[in-house]
Amino acid sequence: KQEVTQxxxxxxxxxGENLVLNCSFTDSAIYNLQWFRQDPxxxxxxxxxIQSSQRxxxxxxxxxxxxxxxxxxxxxxxxxxxxxxxxYLCAVISGANNLFFGTGTRLTVIP
Amino acid sequence: ETGVTxxxxxxxxxxGQQVTLRCSSQSGHNTVxxxxxxxxxxxxxxxxxxxxxxxxRGNFPPRFSGLQFPNYSSELxxxxxxxxxxxxxxxxxxxxxxxxxTQYFGPGTRLTVL
Numbered sequence: 240k241q242e243v244t245q246x247x248x249x250x251x252x253x254x255g256e257n258l259v260l261n262c263s264f265t266d267s268a269i270y271n272l273q274w275f276r277q278d279p280x281x282x283x284x285x286x287x288x289i290q291s292s293q294r295x296x297x298x299x300x301x302x303x304x305x306x307x308x309x310x311x312x313x314x315x316x317x318x319x320x321x322x323x324x325x326x327y328l329c330a331v332i333s334g335a336n337n338l339f340f341g342t343g344t345r346l347t348v349i350p
Numbered sequence: 351e352t353g354v355t356x357x358x359x360x361x362x363x364x365x366g367q368q369v370t371l372r373c374s375s376q377s378g379h380n381t382v383x384x385x386x387x388x389x390x391x392x393x394x395x396x397x398x399x400x401x402x403x404x405x406x407r408g409n410f411p412p413r414f415s416g417l418q419f420p421n422y423s424s425e426l427x428x429x430x431x432x433x434x435x436x437x438x439x440x441x442x443x444x445x446x447x448x449x450x451x452t453q454y455f456g457p458g459t460r461l462t463v464l
């Protein structure tokens with residue numbers, strides 16, 4: 240059974256700092272990996288999707304990498320802003336057409 | 351293009367009652383998935399519907415059931431509510447090929463079971 244782990248569970252950084260969020264998964268036979276953002280009590284917003292054949296995706300200040308063989312992904316956020324404060328979830332699709340989620344990293348960016 | 355909508359926003363029920371949650375898919379999407387997110391946890395897959403048929407199910411008991419309608423909207427029904435059913439329920443719509451496309455999530459329904 241696929242298991243997804245995210246480290247750290249919570250992170251607090253000063254505004255302007257670059258940061259890395261980590262995600263690991265146990266079954267490397269994935270179709271794709273996605274990073275989502277969730278604001279408190281809200282739904283999920285997709286940030287980046289990496290296909291299994293890709294190694295990274297970039298969108299603005301966000302860069303996500305994927306190393307399928309080692310079961311790891313990172314989300315890099317450059318020049319963090321207070322508006323980046325949210326919970327970040329990674330999820331993989333393997334086998335059936337459903338997402339397996341990690342428990343998330345709660346990010347706080349301090350002005 | 352309209353996004354995914356869910357109703358109601360919040361709901362309070364008592365143990366043993368039944369509840370129905372509703373979801374309208376993003377325009378053009380014929381696949382709907384439902385997830386349960388307990389406080390402090392990541393979402394857990396409940397089931398998926400494609401063209402009105404169940405197309406995969408997670409580790410949830412039969413008292414969790416669903417429907418999808420010809421217009422691709424969907425319902426999640428939970429019978430005999432338990433305290434542990436308190437959670438944020440998310441639906442997500444997509445095209446069938448999840449290998450290539452993302453799922454688009456609604457804002458969720460917050461269910462509290464007393």
